[in-house]
Amino acid sequence: MTQTATPWQDWTIGLIGYGEVGRILAEDLAARGVTRLLASDIKLGGPDEQPLIDHAARHGVALIADPARLAAAADLVIVAVTAAQAVAVAEAAAPGVRAGGWYLDLNSASPGAKARAAERVAAVGGRFVEGAVMTSVPPYRIKVPLLLGGPDAAGLEPGLTALGFAATVADARLGVASATKMCRSVMIKGLEAMVIESFTAARAYGVEDAVLASLAETFPGIDWEQTGAYFFQRVIQHGARRAEEMREVAQTVREIGLTPWSASGTADRQAWVAEQAGQGVFGPKDSPAFARSDDWRVEADRILSRPPS
Template identity: 45%
Template sequence: MAGSARIAFIGYGEVGQTFSRGFLAHGVAGIHAYDLLFGSGPGSRLEEAARRIGVTCADTAERACTEATFVFSAVTADRTEAVAAEAASWLKPGQIFVDVNSAAPTTKQRAAQAIAASGADYVEAAVMAPVLKPGLRVPILAGGPKAVDAAEALNRLGMNLTPVSEIFGRASAMKLCRSIVIKGLEALMVDCAAACEAWDVKDPVFASLHETFPSIDFHALAADMRERVATHGIRRAAEMREAAEMLAAAGLEPGLASAIADAQQRGARAKPAAGA
């Protein structure tokens, strides 16, 4: 199937670029991409990255996806539903819309409903780790009635999808429940390290923590988690706001997830201006 499969990306940030390289290495016939920033000053970096990789840039999402077998939605979490609703106006039966955004289960359910109206198929995809190191092989949980078929086809192209449910929302719930712990631990370590530094007590505090958890090097962990938050805090904050929505929809208190989102946002390193 590799020679005949065509891929399109709506949103061409880290995920789109990383997946593109992997797909082309596995013999995918052609890849098109559209990003909201294309055609603007800030978008020139994304367009140049696409050209270097061998991806064709389109001036609209519809044009990028016209001939695609698989359409990947890889936008910011807050745009998940809006992109699905727009795509539903021009997607066709036979196309598969793969939603890899870190959105709440209820958001994915509404996106799936929008895509269903077009006759295309919707696959919920929950990316379970940062994509840069594993690339196309990053573990992804897939959900929906077409999850098994999509996983079989995309895994032949180098992906690592595991179908987990035919019910939309469960894959995202598995991801976001895990994220409460992972992103929460990052926020705790960043604040702990900052407080320790303010009072010059990092060594005794981390030594005490090491006595309780002897398998953990807390100096290394704090440095690693601070860098993760600094680099990815904006995206992680958006993900944790989706986790808060998931909790609220289940009748649970979302305050902790919202606080984690705020902490991730505070710790994010300011992005350089375009061209800097």
């Protein structure tokens, strides 16, 4: 049966990157009847591979360490790795990508990086589609808002919709979807960093109640207590990944000739919080209570009580 005649649910789908996003997609695709799922991850073959093996066994996912071998066996390759690895993964997977095969890049990379990755895939006859994930995946799972871009985006959208994705074509031009996400991240990830910095400093000076009252007066539609707790949680848990994304955001800004002062500062703050987490400031990472406080003050106090560096 030809590729175009095969129902989408009957395709072999390969996931490159089997972290939080890859595992969520595997679970949801399996629940929607996809029976041929493959996954590849840099951790395979290393000391941290066991959680991947266990998860794959529970959800019927075949693990393949080599991205090119995975691509050779897949009708659709979905890539969700750290932002800086988008081009490197495309280079590694491209030798196996089938002529006419789909390659969906969900990485938070700059438009320039997406274009370089697309060149690698197109060179072997693959169909590269950029995907911009527009908010945090866990609450929405496979239904997370997803913008598609590139000349082949319209061709892939019906299949993704059939598989359960909330995908919308942003533009046939490559880079538009990614630019939309990256420019949004200047605000969203920047706000996270500003809240952590502002609230922690306010806590140190004993003026947090006055600061929150003033913010509530200026922005009455935002619950700053709840927002603060959520931002602290997300950055403590995912600061390293967010910092890497923000460096790609800074590159996005740089590509149009602006100096990315805000994006670069945000990357530094996100990375700093991740460093504190790695040093155990917020408790053991494997603890159920890690970054789970409903009161941002708990985490701010931990920052303020950390040993001098």
